[in-house]
Amino acid sequence: MKILTSKQQVREWRKSLSGSLGFVPTMGYLHEGHAELLKQSVAQCDNTLLSIFVNPTQFGPNEDLDRYPRDFERDTQLAKEIGVDAIFYPSAEEMYSVQTSITFDSGKMADALCGKSRPGHFDGVLQVVTKLFHIVQPDDVFFGQKDAQQLALIESLVEAYDFPLHVHRVATVREADGLAKSSRNVYLSEAERQEAPIIYQALQEAKELYLQTDSREKALAHAREVISTKTSGTIDYIELLSYPNLNERESASTMILATAVFFSKARLIDNLIIERVRTHA
Amino acid sequence: MKILTSKQQVREWRKSLSGSLGFVPTMGYLHEGHAELLKQSVAQCDNTLLSIFVNPTQFGPNEDLDRYPRDFERDTQLAKEIGVDAIFYPSAEEMYSVQTSITFDSGKMADALCGKSRPGHFDGVLQVVTKLFHIVQPDDVFFGQKDAQQLALIESLVEAYDFPLHVHRVATVREADGLAKSSRNVYLSEAERQEAPIIYQALQEAKELYLQTDSREKALAHAREVISTKTSGTIDYIELLSYPNLNERESASTMILATAVFFSKARLIDNLIIERVRTHA
Numbered sequence: 001m002k003i004l005t006s007k008q009q010v011r012e013w014r015k016s017l018s019g020s021l022g023f024v025p026t027m028g029y030l031h032e033g034h035a036e037l038l039k040q041s042v043a044q045c046d047n048t049l050l051s052i053f054v055n056p057t058q059f060g061p062n063e064d065l066d067r068y069p070r071d072f073e074r075d076t077q078l079a080k081e082i083g084v085d086a087i088f089y090p091s092a093e094e095m096y097s098v099q100t101s102i103t104f105d106s107g108k109m110a111d112a113l114c115g116k117s118r119p120g121h122f123d124g125v126l127q128v129v130t131k132l133f134h135i136v137q138p139d140d141v142f143f144g145q146k147d148a149q150q151l152a153l154i155e156s157l158v159e160a161y162d163f164p165l166h167v168h169r170v171a172t173v174r175e176a177d178g179l180a181k182s183s184r185n186v187y188l189s190e191a192e193r194q195e196a197p198i199i200y201q202a203l204q205e206a207k208e209l210y211l212q213t214d215s216r217e218k219a220l221a222h223a224r225e226v227i228s229t230k231t232s233g234t235i236d237y238i239e240l241l242s243y244p245n246l247n248e249r250e251s252a253s254t255m256i257l258a259t260a261v262f263f264s265k266a267r268l269i270d271n272l273i274i275e276r277v278r279t280h281a
Numbered sequence: 282m283k284i285l286t287s288k289q290q291v292r293e294w295r296k297s298l299s300g301s302l303g304f305v306p307t308m309g310y311l312h313e314g315h316a317e318l319l320k321q322s323v324a325q326c327d328n329t330l331l332s333i334f335v336n337p338t339q340f341g342p343n344e345d346l347d348r349y350p351r352d353f354e355r356d357t358q359l360a361k362e363i364g365v366d367a368i369f370y371p372s373a374e375e376m377y378s379v380q381t382s383i384t385f386d387s388g389k390m391a392d393a394l395c396g397k398s399r400p401g402h403f404d405g406v407l408q409v410v411t412k413l414f415h416i417v418q419p420d421d422v423f424f425g426q427k428d429a430q431q432l433a434l435i436e437s438l439v440e441a442y443d444f445p446l447h448v449h450r451v452a453t454v455r456e457a458d459g460l461a462k463s464s465r466n467v468y469l470s471e472a473e474r475q476e477a478p479i480i481y482q483a484l485q486e487a488k489e490l491y492l493q494t495d496s497r498e499k500a501l502a503h504a505r506e507v508i509s510t511k512t513s514g515t516i517d518y519i520e521l522l523s524y525p526n527l528n529e530r531e532s533a534s535t536m537i538l539a540t541a542v543f544f545s546k547a548r549l550i551d552n553l554i555i556e557r558v559r560t561h562a
Contacts, residue, residue, distance in 0.1 A: 007443060100441035101388030102407065102434065108382045126383060127442075134443040153383065160381035161408075162288060162415040 001079065002086040007095075007135045010049075010088050014137055019046025023138030025129060028052035029069040030078050033173040033181040037142040040170055042083045045140050050079050051088040051132055053095060058124030069183055088136065095131065103127065106153055112246045113149045113258050114269065117236055122153050129154055138165055146172040146180050148256055148271045152244035172270075174200065180270045187266035195231040196268060202226035203257055203272045206240075210257070210274065216240045219257070227261060236260035236267065243273060252276075282360060283367040288376075288416045291330075291369050295418055300327025304419030306410060309333035310350040311359050314454040314462040318423040321451055323364045326421050331360050332369040332413055334376060339405030350464055369417065376412065384408065387434055393527045394430045394539050395550065398517055403434050410435055419446055427453040427461050429537055429552045433525035453551075455481065461551045468547035476512040477549060483507035484538055484553045487519075491538070491555065497521045504540065514542035514549075524554060533557075 004010050014021065022045030024037045041048040052075055059065035072089065079087055104126040106115065115122055133141070141158075143151045155167050173181045178200035179193075188196060202223045210219035223238050238259040242250035258271035285291050295302065303326030305318045322329040333356060340346035353370065360368055385407040387396065396403055414422070422439075424432045436448050454462045459481040460474075469477060483504045491500035504519050519540040523531035539552035 011445070098437075098440040100437045101390045102438055102441065103386045103388060105384045105386045106382065107384060110382075131443045134445055137445065156379075156381045157383055159379040160377075160383065162412045164292070164415055164418065 001076070001084055003076070004086055004088050005090055005094065007090070010086075010135050013086055017047050020139040021045060021136070022048045022140045022142065023051070023132070023136050024048070024142050025051045025053070025132050027054045027068065027183070028075050029071055029183040030075045031173075031181045031183060031185075033144050033146060035078060035082060036173050037144060037170050038079065038082045038084055040168065041140065041142050044168075047085045048083070049086050049088060049136055049138065050075075050084045051090075051136070053088070053090055053128070053132075055095075055124060055128040056092055057096075057127055058121050060118060060120065063118070069186060088132075095128070104130070109149075109153055109156060109246050112241055112248065113237060113239055114260060115149060117260070122150065125150055126153060126157055129157070133163055133165060140166050140168060142168045142170055144170050144172060145273065146182070146270070148243070148258055148273070149246065152246055155244060180268070182268065184266045184268065188263055188268075189265075192232065192263045192266075195233070196263075198230045199227060199233075199259060199261055199268060199270050202230075203259065203270060206238075207257055207272050207274055210240065210255075211276070223257070223259065227259070231261065233261035233263050233268075236262055282357070282365055284357070285367055285369050286371055286375065288371070291367075291416050294367055298328050301420040302326060302417070303329045303421045303423065304332070304413070304417050305329070305423050306332045306334070306413050308335045308349065308464070309356050310352055310464040311356045312454075312462045312464060312466075314425050314427060316359060316363060317454050318425060318451050319360065319363045319365055321449065322421065322423050325449075328366045329364070330367050330369060330417055330419070331356075331365050332371075332417070334369070334371055334373075334409070334413075336376075336405060336409040337373055338377075338408055339402050341399060341401065344399070350467060369413075376409070385411070390430075390434055390437060390527050393522055393529065394518060394520055395541060396430060398541070403431065406431055407434060407438055410438070414444055414446065421447050421449060423449045423451055425451050425453060426554065427463070427551070429524070429539055429554070430527065433527060436525060461549070463549060465547045465549065469544055469549075470546075473513065473544045473547075476514070477544075479511045480508060480514075480540060480542055480549060480551050483511075484540065484551060487521075488538055488553050488555055491521065491536075492557070500538070504538070508540070508542060512542065514544050517541035517543055517548065 022041030024041055026034050054068050104123045106122040110122040158167050177197040179197045206219040206223035209222050220238055227235055240257045241248050242252035243254045243256040253276050255274040256271055260269045303322030305322055307315050335349050385404045387403040391403040439448050458478040460478045487500040487504035490503050501519055508516055521538050522529050523533035524535045524537040534557050536555040537552055541550045
């Protein structure tokens with residue numbers, strides 16, 4: 001497995017390949033969710049590249065850039081075991097070697113969910129994935145459903161800006177007790193870790209209630225009640241929106257029920273996609 | 282010469298090529314400035330694609346989208362004579378078949394020159410060239426120095442966002458009397474057409490004055506004086522900025538002296554690049 005640290009190395013490696021290239025962009029500190037993305041790429045593509053880059057432009061001034069967890073050695077080992085062909089592991093100086101005043105504006109798709117409390121976050125995500133797609137030139141890219149708003153925005157970017165690649169949605173991987181896998185779970189205290197699966201339970205109950213009553217208000221009130229009474233976390237948002245447009249006034253056949261909850265040192269997110277037509281049929 | 286009207290046709294044609302692909306994106310109604318871009322592409326690349334697309338997202342609500350001049354038959358004839366291999370001629374529905382809330386924000390590079398009086402214009406330019414670059418996947422692209430701010434922004438976009446292609450700057454092509462070639466010159470009255478070369482003369486005089494006195498104020502005042510007394514046009518702006526950063530407080534070795542002048546039915550632009558170091562050496 002190759003370790004590539006410059007854009008030039010990636011471009012040369014890319015040219016040397018035959019067959020298709022699958023790409024999994026990450027910020028490292030890989031967990032089983034990332035492993036699932038890599039496994040799907042290895043299974044479906046002739047070659048697989050993993051990128052590990054903690055992108056500064058998607059962190060706000062008060063966010064956890066400096067203390068974002070890193071373990072390159074363990075990540076490398078995991079990638080090797082899965083059959084990844086190369087890792088792109090650039091520095092911030094390498095990635096942002098040229099300054100510009102040009103940025104992305106995510107627009108109204110960033111007004112809901114995580115976008116509300118993380119202004120500029122998704123603009124930074126779109127910037128770095130655009131750069132990575134141009135450097136790597138993959139045929140297939142793999143993203144997890146857990147970061148649902150990120151996935152919706154990247155799908156929108158790829159389709160509306162005609163990127164010549166295919167985006168694969170991969171289902172959220174969970175712990176045995178239902179907690180969604182996340183690099184940030186390590187920040188939970190022992191007591192918080194015990195409570196955290198209640199987020200997923202609350203979402204499941206609210207989903208059922210929504211399908212039974214067709215009432216957004218009832219479903220959201222129930223989830224809010226469960227999380228706030230049964231955990232020590234503070235709810236950042238709970239929303240039930242159309243998917244992938246993320247519009248709270250739209251009633252679509254596919255909806256997303258999503259939440260973010262603050263614990264003492266971690267902010268956890270989770271979501272369920274709700275297929276209304278199929279469930280009612 | 283092939284006429285391609287869908288993205289899919291362009292992608293298939295692209296795959297069938299061997300050798301390099303040069304690309305010249307235009308809004309059509311080709312003049313000798315465009316012809317020069319096409320000739321350079323034909324000379325330097327194995328294949329050349331011309332696109333003709335009057336992009337609605339770069340026109341403001343009060344601008345000349347509907348009456349932008351078009352002559353597809355004449356354009357086709359000219360392209361064929363030059364040796365262009367294919368024309369991409371999509372409809373607006375084909376280009377913008379997928380809606381998104383994601384846009385580009387040109388930032389401070391759009392605050393000077395034409396950007397001031399055309400809010401959103403360059404954001405639309407960046408959007409359409411990004412889409413075209415993704416659809417066409419050229420190795421080389423050719424843009425004219427006449428649209429200096431557009432060129433500066435596209436160079437910045439390509440470098441900072443790692444597009445895998447090379448941008449070629451092509452010098453402004455002029456009429457015998459010095460007027461810069463433009464599709465909008467046809468809107469000039471006979472009397473205005475007589476006066477219009479004074480714009481280029483004023484820029485040349487101001488450039489000399491700047492190189493002699495090193496005074497921006499004197500140079501700009503002179504150009505302003507000449508254009509406003511010797512033509513019936515109304516000055517939109519005259520600026521002397523660093524290039525390619527377009528900063529009026531920066532004093533760089535490469536500067537740009539640029540103007541836009543309104544006539545009764547046309548707004549003309551022109552500019553001179555000033556290499557201070559080389560000239561003083």
